[in-house]
Amino acid sequence: MPSPSAADPGRNPHPTNQRWILTTVRTILANPRYTGHQVWNRQRTDHDLIDPANTSLGHRDVMRWNAPTDWIISTTPAHTALVSEADFVTVQHTRAARQTAPGRTYTLAGLLRCAMCGRRMDSHWTHRPAYRCRHGHSSATPPLPHRTPNAYIREDQVLPRLPALIIRLTDHAAELNETAAPPTPAAAVEYLRAESISMIFDPTTRTLTADTPQGERIAID
Ligand SMILES: [Zn+2]
Numbered sequence: 001m002p003s004p005s006a007a008d009p010g011r012n013p014h015p016t017n018q019r020w021i022l023t024t025v026r027t028i029l030a031n032p033r034y035t036g037h038q039v040w041n042r043q044r045t046d047h048d049l050i051d052p053a054n055t056s057l058g059h060r061d062v063m064r065w066n067a068p069t070d071w072i073i074s075t076t077p078a079h080t081a082l083v084s085e086a087d088f089v090t091v092q093h094t095r096a097a098r099q100t101a102p103g104r105t106y107t108l109a110g111l112l113r114c115a116m117c118g119r120r121m122d123s124h125w126t127h128r129p130a131y132r133c134r135h136g137h138s139s140a141t142p143p144l145p146h147r148t149p150n151a152y153i154r155e156d157q158v159l160p161r162l163p164a165l166i167i168r169l170t171d172h173a174a175e176l177n178e179t180a181a182p183p184t185p186a187a188a189v190e191y192l193r194a195e196s197i198s199m200i201f202d203p204t205t206r207t208l209t210a211d212t213p214q215g216e217r218i219a220i221d
Helices: 022-029 085-096 155-169 185-194
Strands: 043-049 059-065 112-114 122-125 129-133 151-154 199-202 207-210 217-219
Touching: 129 155, 151 155, 155 185, 155 207, 155 217
Parallel strands: 112 199
Antiparallel strands: 043 059, 122 129, 129 151, 199 207, 207 217
């Protein structure tokens, strides 16, 4: 099967872009439009200051992904479905919890987003599980000089802090019932996945903010 750009060379005449690449497959698998429903508000345009220290330089428009909780999905099918909704949901869970190499398990895969660019953080093994964001740069595109440093956090820096976040998310229920034990880190991860709550990591303040209307926040060592 030709890749989308090979099937439509007029849209993308560059020959090296006409093969299937991982990001194309990933984008298709994550696109809820293939369930037959119309989806709006997946992306937004932010008007960021070009340089916060020099406002006279003005603004630039930056496209960012909205969290799935902000997507607007038509209640009735808008076109022929290519995958069932059940298959679509299964694929999202498979992608989130995948093992990228034998023995390398990323408990928080898919749950962390980068505050600087809004992207989902990549699982990255450095002797132990960790997560990083290269803000859209990849090994195929050499890094530019003076670009924003990667965001980086180790899993063992996050897990012990998660029970505190869950207590805040669940409306301090544990404080009201003094006999209730605080959630374990594993239970905390399970809760976040079940509720589809991702956490936004800000490398400058070393904080994790829940992607919820209240924006519950915890500090990371
Ligand atoms: Zn980023």
